[in-house]
Amino acid sequence: MGTTLDGRDHGPPDAPGRRTRLDTELVRRGLARSREHAADLITSGNVRVDGRPVCKPASRVAAGDVCEVDSPGPEFVSRGGHKLAGALEAFGPLGLTVDGRRCLDAGASTGGFTDVPLRAGARQVVAVDVGHDQLVAELRDNPAVDVHERTHVRDLRPTQVGGAVDLLVADLSFISLATVLPALAGLVRPGGDLVVLVKPQFEVGRSRLGKGGVVRELALRHDAVRTVAVAAGDVGLGVAGATVSPLPGPAGNTEYFLWLRADAPPWDDTTLAALDPPGSPKETSL
Known part of the structure; x- marks a missing residue:
């Protein structure tokens, strides 16, 4: 210390x-x-x-x-960095690589998901966010970071960022991942990977949120994961891996990572049983 x-x-x-x-x-x-x-x-x-x-x-x-x-x-530039680092640690033994690859961070904000790939050896990270002036100076000034602010990933084309990337990581809020997956998939080259953070609070609909905006029912959280996985399948992506985020969302929501690839198998509901470890929040009343 x-x-x-x-x-x-x-x-x-x-x-x-x-x-x-x-x-x-x-x-x-x-x-x-x-x-x-x-x-x-x-x-x-x-x-x-x-x-x-x-x-x-x-x-x-x-x-x-x-x-x-x-x-x-290790200090990342934001709490999100610890989330993504945990996902990469989980997916690494399954074959996910970062070293030497060109990456895109969808929903960069202060840069947690930009920071982690750079530390893991990425040769470039394209940092995209609909906002502006949020990315920390140490990343903004890094020559390996290509910053695109005031840019919605839904409207982004590969030609705007120097071509399709090898790996896309996404931490998006206030929008359903299921609705933007077609755009995200279009930013990744054939044979590339996507690692996306599924936030149930933005997938299940406002009427199904509990007090404080927390999705407390396990079945609803799993519905959110399934919804995103099925949407991925609709654009030709299978699920190579799934894991619980090591940290919850700011309000306490349990969140999940999906690793998506075109050559991975389609979603299988048996994966859900292994997602929430013993002691994790189970189904409760809203």
């Missing part, structure tokens, strides 16, 4: 008595790359203010407060 700098405020003086959000203050002091990164550090218990652990990103701190950040293990 370690701390970055001394955690004291070295910026311009604030108005007397002014208190700011902890996540914002960590970024301002250079202790976190982005507010998302700061929030991840805070909620995982790695931030102390004046020696006391603080676990809420919205907690208020004053200019004179000492903020300390412990950094355990």
Whole structure:
């Protein structure tokens, strides 16, 4: 464990008595790359203010407060990086490779899914997002990253990104993966791979969400995985692997990864039985 700098405020003086959000203050002091990164550090218990652990990103701190950040293990630029790293670890023994390949990150945001392939040896990552100014500077300035902002993957063509890629990774929100899979598949060369994060909260429909937007019923979560897998089959993709994300979504939703390839077998419902390990959230009332 370690701390970055001394955690004291070295910026311009604030108005007397002014208190700011902890996540914002960590970024301002250079202790976190982005507010998302700061929030991840805070909620995982790695931030102390004046020696006391603080676990809420919205907690208020004053200019004179000492903020300390412990950094355990490999640090990705966002929480999403840990999700994808877990999926690659699961699919690697099954034959998925990243080293030397040209990749595309659909829904790049701050860059968690861009960061992981680069660390795994990807020769280039095309970072695509409908938003802008979210990608962290260390990735934006990396010559191996080709940034395409204000771009919806549904409208993207291979010619816009230098041709089809070898591997596509996707972390999309507020849209069903099933509706964009035709576009995603069209960005991958023959023989290429897709590793997509299935978020049940965006697949099952708003009327089936539980309190706080969480999909609590196991059957509904599995329906979401099945829906995406069947949509993949409709565009000629089979399922080479499936696994539970090592981390839940921000609201606590259990999420899943599918590894898709044209030469993989079609979806088989027997895969569902192995997806949720013992002790995972089971079917509960909404």
